Amino acid sequence: MLLLCLQILSWSYGGVVSLRNLLYDKKIKKRFYYKKPKVISIGNLSLGGTGKTPLTIYLVKLLAKGRVIGVLSRGYKRRSIGFKIINESVSPLTAGDEPYLVYKNFLDHPNVVVAVCENRVKGVAKLMEYRPNVQLILLDDAFQHLSLRPHLNILLTSFHQPFFKDHVLPLGQLREPRKGASRADIILVTKSPLNLSQSELGTIKSSMQKYHRKEVSVFFTHTIYHDPIAIGEVKADKLPVTLLLVTGIADSLPLRIYLEKNGHQVKHLAFRDHHWFSDTDILKIINLFHGLDQPDKAIVTTEKDYIRLLDHSLIKLLFSLPVYYMPIEIGFAEEDKATFETKVIKFLA
Structure with a gap:
């Protein structure tokens, strides 16, 4: 029943969009x-x-x-x-x-x-x-x-x-x-x-x-994934094995797969695409990080998520930890x- 409802809504929405596109095609x-x-x-x-x-x-x-x-x-x-x-x-x-x-x-x-x-x-x-x-x-x-x-x-x-x-x-x-x-x-x-x-x-x-x-x-x-860039106060020559991956993008799976293929043990905290981080989110990230078993660990995020963290009131608290972002490039x-x-x-x- 749910599938049928979704199909009907999909056809209806698609029909409206197709009509709109047709009006442009016909120069109306x-x-x-x-x-x-x-x-x-x-x-x-x-x-x-x-x-x-x-x-x-x-x-x-x-x-x-x-x-x-x-x-x-x-x-x-x-x-x-x-x-x-x-x-x-x-x-x-x-x-x-x-x-x-x-x-x-x-x-x-x-x-x-x-x-x-x-x-x-x-x-x-x-x-x-x-x-x-x-x-x-x-x-x-x-x-x-x-x-x-x-x-x-x-x-x-x-x-x-x-x-x-x-x-x-x-x-x-x-x-x-x-x-x-x-x-x-x-x-x-x-x-x-x-x-x-x-x-x-x-x-x-x-x-x-x-x-x-x-x-x-x-x-x-x-x-193309480039070398991680340290944005926290704690810096290391390379990423630790244990990572807390924090993302608020539409498709974070490729990054997680990349990190795991490179030998990292990843705990993933995923938010919705374009998510603006709240105080509660920042504290949750910090608590999850401290809850990871290994002493040698770090937080990793994307460059887009880093941009959304820049103006946050608790940024200094987060950046007192080892935090990195992964620059990417299209190849x-x-x-x-x-x-x-x-x-x-x-x-x-």
């Missing part, structure tokens, strides 16, 4: 298009956890040389409204964790501007007012924002939960029906295992291609990297 609802600056949209069909922020950072590093670049995000779950330029006077709480993380990565780059706005059309206009010489704008998490037509649409889907195996909310995790993938110019299958066979690659590409009328470029990416097979970068740059010509 207006779409804004800017010849300049160029606009790249980065997004997914699912609720999250596909790695949009690492891709955004990757693209800024790739394209910022010789260009003024704006990054525009909604600033999901930020405690502010309207258009804001992210700068030293803005906190992660008022900017949103993901925009602030992008800003933090390009603090010393004067040609990179990070902003937030719920309305992407208004946000682009405001960004152009702020920096009239902006040449490229990256729209973070904007695949469903059809009121603004980008020059390039990049769709991300995770290897372990690809959109073609998923269902529309609330039966699954999709924000819109699978056919929405037809808007993508490029699809990245993120968090993929290394050394996939040609047969496996071909099967996945074929499953995605049936949602497109023309050939779509599909690339497989993996997550391509060497031949795919060159092809992907060439394709992106070609769209900007």
Whole structure:
């Protein structure tokens, strides 16, 4: 009975979204298009956890040389409204964790501007007012924002939960029906295992291609984990074996698997995606840490979670312990990297 109810709700929700998309397709609802600056949209069909922020950072590093670049995000779950330029006077709480993380990565780059706005059309206009010489704008998490037509649409889907195996909310995790993938110019299958066979690659590409009328470029990416960075007062040359992993992201399983494969014994405290930590949460983390049996132990979190911890009133209490975050980066097979970068740059010509 529950499954049937979920299916009915899923069909109803999918129908409403499909109707909305059709109104844009038939030009009944207006779409804004800017010849300049160029606009790249980065997004997914699912609720999250596909790695949009690492891709955004990757693209800024790739394209910022010789260009003024704006990054525009909604600033999901930020405690502010309207258009804001992210700068030293803005906190992660008022900017949103993901925009602030992008800003933090390009603090010393004067040609990179990070902003937030719920309305992407208004946000682009405001960004152009702020920096009239902006040449490229990256729209973070904007695949469903059809009121603004980008020059390039990049769709991300995770290897372990690809959109073609998923269902529309609330039966699954999709924000819109699978056919929405037809808007993508490029699809990245993120968090993929290394050394996939040609047969496996071909099967996945074929499953995605049936949602497109023309050939779509599909690339497989993996997550690169860098050495942990100590953010607590206690620092060591390497991570202890015993770890308390604290996460508030959509998909934390790959990080846990990575740590366990590298010989760590992991106790995992998982919060909801974009979770803002309370005093109770911080005290719970500290108590769980002290409750671990081994004397040689540490707390590990993600860089995005670290951003959300920065402004906390109890941060000094937490950082008196051995605490680390794991920087990550999106990685391509060497031949795919060159092809992907060439394709992106070609769209900007």
